[in-house]
Amino acid sequence: MRKRTFLAAATALFLAGSIGSTAWAADKLKVGFIYLGPVGDLGWTYQHELARQALVKEFGDKIETTYLENVPEGPDAERAIEQLVRAGNKLIFTTSFGYMDPTLKVAKKYPNVHFEHCSGYKRDKNMATYSSRWYQGRFIQGQIAAKMSKDGVLGYIGSFPIPEVISGINATMLGAQTVNPNIKVKIIWANTWFDPGKEADAAKALLDQGADVIMQHTDSPAAMQIASERGKPAFGQDSEMIKFGPKVQLTSVMDTWAPYYISRVKAELDGTWKSEDTWGGLDTKMFQMAPYTNMPDDVKKMAEETQAAITGGKLQPFKCPVVDQDGKTVPCEGGDHLSDKQILSMNFYVKGVDDKMPGK
Amino acid sequence: MELAEAIILSVLAASTPLLIAATGELVAERSGVLNLGVEGMMIVGAACGFGAAWLSGSIFVGALCGIAAGTLMSLIFAIMALGLAVNQVASGLALTIFGIGLSGLIGAGFVGERITSAPHLYIPGLTDLPVIGRIVFGEDAFVYFSLALIVGVWFFLYRTRSGLILRACGDNHVSAHALGYPVLRIRLFAVMFGGACAGLAGAYLPLAYTPFFIPGMTAGRGWIALALTVFASWRPGRLVIGAYLFGAVTILQLHAQGAGIGIPSQFMSSLPYLATVIVLVALSRARTGGSTAPAALGTVFVPDR
Numbered sequence: 054m055r056k057r058t059f060l061a062a063a064t065a066l067f068l069a070g071s072i073g074s075t076a077w078a079a080d081k082l083k084v085g086f087i088y089l090g091p092v093g094d095l096g097w098t099y100q101h102e103l104a105r106q107a108l109v110k111e112f113g114d115k116i117e118t119t120y121l122e123n124v125p126e127g128p129d130a131e132r133a134i135e136q137l138v139r140a141g142n143k144l145i146f147t148t149s150f151g152y153m154d155p156t157l158k159v160a161k162k163y164p165n166v167h168f169e170h171c172s173g174y175k176r177d178k179n180m181a182t183y184s185s186r187w188y189q190g191r192f193i194q195g196q197i198a199a200k201m202s203k204d205g206v207l208g209y210i211g212s213f214p215i216p217e218v219i220s221g222i223n224a225t226m227l228g229a230q231t232v233n234p235n236i237k238v239k240i241i242w243a244n245t246w247f248d249p250g251k252e253a254d255a256a257k258a259l260l261d262q263g264a265d266v267i268m269q270h271t272d273s274p275a276a277m278q279i280a281s282e283r284g285k286p287a288f289g290q291d292s293e294m295i296k297f298g299p300k301v302q303l304t305s306v307m308d309t310w311a312p313y314y315i316s317r318v319k320a321e322l323d324g325t326w327k328s329e330d331t332w333g334g335l336d337t338k339m340f341q342m343a344p345y346t347n348m349p350d351d352v353k354k355m356a357e358e359t360q361a362a363i364t365g366g367k368l369q370p371f372k373c374p375v376v377d378q379d380g381k382t383v384p385c386e387g388g389d390h391l392s393d394k395q396i397l398s399m400n401f402y403v404k405g406v407d408d409k410m411p412g413k
Numbered sequence: 414m415e416l417a418e419a420i421i422l423s424v425l426a427a428s429t430p431l432l433i434a435a436t437g438e439l440v441a442e443r444s445g446v447l448n449l450g451v452e453g454m455m456i457v458g459a460a461c462g463f464g465a466a467w468l469s470g471s472i473f474v475g476a477l478c479g480i481a482a483g484t485l486m487s488l489i490f491a492i493m494a495l496g497l498a499v500n501q502v503a504s505g506l507a508l509t510i511f512g513i514g515l516s517g518l519i520g521a522g523f524v525g526e527r528i529t530s531a532p533h534l535y536i537p538g539l540t541d542l543p544v545i546g547r548i549v550f551g552e553d554a555f556v557y558f559s560l561a562l563i564v565g566v567w568f569f570l571y572r573t574r575s576g577l578i579l580r581a582c583g584d585n586h587v588s589a590h591a592l593g594y595p596v597l598r599i600r601l602f603a604v605m606f607g608g609a610c611a612g613l614a615g616a617y618l619p620l621a622y623t624p625f626f627i628p629g630m631t632a633g634r635g636w637i638a639l640a641l642t643v644f645a646s647w648r649p650g651r652l653v654i655g656a657y658l659f660g661a662v663t664i665l666q667l668h669a670q671g672a673g674i675g676i677p678s679q680f681m682s683s684l685p686y687l688a689t690v691i692v693l694v695a696l697s698r699a700r701t702g703g704s705t706a707p708a709a710l711g712t713v714f715v716p717d718r
Contacts, residue, residue: 091517091628093524123513123629208671214678241670242678248632249623250430251663254423258667261419273630275623278527296525297625409675 082322084108085142086120087133089149090247096272096291097246097308098122101148101171104310111315115322126151134159138166144321146314147171150215156180167326169317172217174397178328183313186334187217188224188396189363190306190342192370193356194288195228197303197345198266199236200352201286207238208264210255212246212271214411220399221270224370226406228359239264240408249275260285266303277302286347293343304356305343312338332393335364371396376404420664421548425556426622428660430455430614433559434638435645435652436566437610443570443647444603445583447711449505450490452635453512454608455615456628458483460520462616463626467523472531475620476555476613483612484605486512491604495597498713509635517628530624531555555617562610567649579603583707586714596714611635644693646705651696659689 086105090098105118119142124133130152137145138159146169147156153173160168160180168180176182198207207229211218222240229236239262241255248271256267256276260283267280267287274297280287281298289295289305313333320326333339342360345353362368369390375383378401386392402410434451441448461482466475486508493504531553534540539550570576579599581589586596614634619626641659645651666681697705 093517093521093628095525095627239671239673241667242682244678244682245632247629249625249627249630250427250618250632250634251667253623254427254664255667257419257423258664258671261416261423262668262671264671273623273627274625278623278625297527408673411678 081115081117082144082318083140083142084116084118084318084321085137085140085145086118087124087130087137087145087147087149087152088120088122089126089151090123090272092120092122094247094272095274095294098148100292100308101146101310104314107311108314108318112318112322116318124152128155131155131158134168135162138163143167144318144326145169150217167321167328176328176330181317181328181330183331183333183339185308185340186332187306187340188220188370189335190340191221191224192228192363193342193359194268194304194306195225195230196232196359197348197352197356198225198268198286198288199229199232200355201303201348202233202236202266204263204265205233205236206264207236208256208259208262208267209238209240210252210259210267210269210271210276211240211242213244214242216397216399218270219402219410220371220396222406223399223403225268226403227370227375230405234405236405238406238408240406242411243271245271247272249273252276253279256280256287274298289343295343295346301347302343303348304345307341307343309338309341335360336366378402378404378406380404416668418544418547420668422551423664424657424660425548425552427663428656429556429559430617430622430634431638431641431659432563432653432656433555433617434611434614434635435641435656436559436563436649437607437614438638438642439645439647439649439652440566440570440579440610441600441603441607442642442710443583443707444579444600445586445707445709445712445714446494446600446604446607447501447505448487448490448494448508448604448607449502449639450486450508450512451607451611451639452631452633453509453515454483454486454611455512455618455635455638456516456631457486457512457519458612458615459618459630460516460523460615460626462612463528463619464519464523466528466620467526470528472528472620475528476616479612479616479620480609481612483608483610483615485608486612487604487608490608491601494713495600495604498715501711501713513629520626520628523626524628526625528620528624531621553621555613555621563649563653570649580707583709586709586712590714590716597716600714611638614638641689641693643706644690644697646693646697647707648705651693654696655689655693658692659685662688 088098092102121133124130144167148171150172153175156168156170157175160177170182172184173182243251243255252271252273253275256279267276269276269290274294277287277294277298281301286301286303289302291308295302345356371391373385386395458479462475462479465478466472490508493499494501533551533553536550540546578594582596582599590596641655645655662685666684
């Protein structure tokens, strides 16, 4: 018991210490953020932080922002969110899937405060959700990867086998198959979002086993850096990682939350904030593709054309018929493509993935 | 064969930071001090080591700064746990939390920068030997140093008088004190050695493993080193087995996944822990039939004056 008390006390101290320092003023709108990692992670949290900075630039002294970084998912998150409420924040962004239930709990307790939860599916009158259609970017990456791979074997580092990551793998494969129907993918699950050493080891293992393009769905630039060392093309994740692979990064799906954050804060200031579900694609600029680099002009042209087609709504990555890896056609619930619900709960591999899904 | 070579090279790289950090902790614990701050000392070593290497352009300077930073961190712990006789568990945990925050602050200016990683040994002829060439003669300096370090620690603990005295302090500080040995001073040196090793182990990550710094990049390796010390029943030989076994299973499970053998990845990810615990526990039961923890481990010592 004693140990646990220490831990709890220590965590509380740590949380208290990590509040970004801001001076309180009475008439400003206070906007709070809960971050999963450190703001300097160069990935997921960093991109949210960039968007927060964009808010400050946009609204100046009309708003006041505060963030808590390194907040673990789970019960601690609830305390952290409540802390932001008590400090007078009226609009609170909780920026990781695991904050879903804690956010909902606090939202029920404080009906006058507005909450925005990233990448979850539970909503309430005062709790909106937002996420991005990253799979669109993955489809483009799949096409590029298939063009760039000499041996037709892609290496994919996954974090956890959750629908978001699985739909990413599937979109990659569907994109790749438009170029090379026999493309193969090797998948390694790191079972972590962030462990540079392990991500590097996974990248090494994939390359040693004959994969010649590296793609990742984990957060650090470690895999990119290994690919760079070995001179093999790779894709960044969450943010621009070209610095870690100047000669090998092909592109990167970059989270750019600023436009969304600005529109939501504006709504809050105007008194028009409503609880909504926003799932932004390439057309909303909630994520963007990093410049297409280190590839021949024809590949670049293809990527740009695909991007334009997806942005314009002419191309659906999950266009029916979608066939799963056992050869069964997946029911088509969204007209001529899979419905959002099907993509958000995806738990099967598409045909061509020669790997068993963990736990299936 | 090429694949086997690649796997072994990855295993050595993955195991080295664990081995270095655990060696330091082993010495500290053998003197009777439980320092749970390994993770914190490592991450500060990583931040300072990377910063110094980036500014100076020298991996060696980086490694030295990592060692210095780890030692300074351990001194904070020593002031609390030895000087003020504060509970060791509490001060160790505090050190880790402090270290994680401090490293973020120190490293903030270096995030996103790159360095060239530590060079690997190259001896014409020997390094080119098939299969074993690169494994035996083509490592970076950290790998060779970690092996020399553990042999040195073994020799010190079991073959020198000073080592015997250090172990005596860990087993019964009252008797050691009664015999006239400066228990607190010996423990201070042991804690500083532990800090130096943790700092070096931390510095290894951004200097040789993944040559950039990111907050939190130790990702729990300090805790694994702590656990290894315990499961190796505080013996240098078993520590080597434990560290390399852990590294080996970590890398092998990644390869097994890549090869698509169809065992759930969640289970595979837990394998390194399972395998290491089972092997080391079996080893210690077969040889000694029970716990060999230093008897005074974790207890506070206040000399009567």
